[in-house]
Amino acid sequence: MEITTRGLWTLIHGMGFGGLYLLAGSGALVELYRRYGNRVNSSGADQSDRFLRVYLIAMAALAWLAVLTGTYIIYPWYRATPPAGTVDLHGFPQRLLMASPQTVGWHALGMEWKEHVAWLAPIAVTMAAAVVGQYGRGLQEHKALRRAVICFLWVSLAAAGVAGFFGAMLNKNAPVEGGATIRLTAGG
């Protein structure tokens, strides 16, 4: 069982940072609806506030790591230009997709959409983390503000979903591969 370094980075970016962000996003929305839907005066309120703050900061970190690794580590491998006369385009995913009318859409729609819309997620979730960090339970007094935060979080989750879906499909049709090979287990 082997994996290339480029394949490993794609895994870290997509299934690590991106996948965890998507999983965490639904949890954050549930917690925000639960918390601000009812007036809660439990003794554990402070601890719960701290948990949500840390949770949203962790989500923001995941979103930033996902877009930064995607943009500056994986995307350059994806868009690499093959030397003149190259026939085998398997090391050049963008060119491979564009070489066939059956796959060009994955680049023209998928990657073109993903590469921009994904960046909305870290902006939105960083804002959400900052607002919840600033107001804590006091956000209960600011209904419009709270709704805005939740709306931006929904958009961030949708943006991450679009990026995740197209990332998976792009990698299925034209995998980002190459670099040193890492042997995970010896053959059986």
Added chain:
Amino acid sequence: MQDSGLRIHLAASATGGENANGAGAAAVLAAGIGCFVLGALAVLADKSTAVKNRMIFSRPTGPLSGVTTLAIAAWLLAWMVLHLCWRRKEIALGPALGAAFVLLALSLLLAFPPLADWL
């Protein structure tokens, strides 16, 4: 006595203190601005070769590096300015949040390739 109570109330409205809505509104509106700048720059870089070339901050990543870097810079700058102006104030949330939603919606449209190509 009643007069001084009224004065305190009015002062609290103008400068709402720690729990004033200004800081939150600044964060939300700035996020809307950042998202919109991202979408607008993406379209501009797609439509104009001159803009596209200027957006290449990192050659391996290409124009995406400049588009995202400038959008993040615009977002943070807008956040800083709005925060400094509104942080202790109670502001009318309607226009600020309305503008943020419009900008967010526009950014989603601009980031969608078929619509961006149509422009």
